Amino acid sequence: MSTKRRTKDNRRYPKRPILGVGAVVFRRGRVLLVERGREPFKGYWSLPGGVLEVGETLERGVAREVKEETGLEVTPVALVEIYERLILDQGGRPEYHYVLIDFLCRAGAGKLAPASDVLRAEWVRLMDLADYRLTEGALEAIFKASRLREEMRKK
Numbered sequence: 001m002s003t004k005r006r007t008k009d010n011r012r013y014p015k016r017p018i019l020g021v022g023a024v025v026f027r028r029g030r031v032l033l034v035e036r037g038r039e040p041f042k043g044y045w046s047l048p049g050g051v052l053e054v055g056e057t058l059e060r061g062v063a064r065e066v067k068e069e070t071g072l073e074v075t076p077v078a079l080v081e082i083y084e085r086l087i088l089d090q091g092g093r094p095e096y097h098y099v100l101i102d103f104l105c106r107a108g109a110g111k112l113a114p115a116s117d118v119l120r121a122e123w124v125r126l127m128d129l130a131d132y133r134l135t136e137g138a139l140e141a142i143f144k145a146s147r148l149r150e151e152m153r154k155k
Helices: 058-070 128-130 136-154
Strands: 018-027 030-038 050-052 076-088 096-108 118-123
Touching: 018 058, 018 076, 030 058, 030 096, 030 128, 030 136, 050 076, 050 096, 058 118, 076 118, 076 136, 096 136, 118 128, 118 136
Parallel strands: 018 096
Antiparallel strands: 018 030, 018 050, 030 118, 076 096
């Protein structure tokens, strides 16, 4: 075993894809977004979420990540999609490689307060999403979750 100490963020040039979870949370016609405070995509807006920890279920992981990033408690209610994000460097090597699992979540207790690795957290009207620099795939996940939410309400 190597005695070399690993840094906190070993997400660049990973040995294998990293599993991440994200939450699509709606409240009063708005969706919860966070402005990313770290690379990749620092300064872009995305769904709250992060990397799953070893031994953690997907549902617990997404709830923990949303709480850490926004101060809000959420309950996952349905799988929205599985999305792969592969970012190559200039030499064609995988610099970042994530498999992201997004959940439709119901908002619970808590006061919206950005924390952890986000710069800002906001409830955004769907009609205003074009005004935000969103990460790739976020808009599609939001609209897919919105349709899923409507289908679930009809049942």
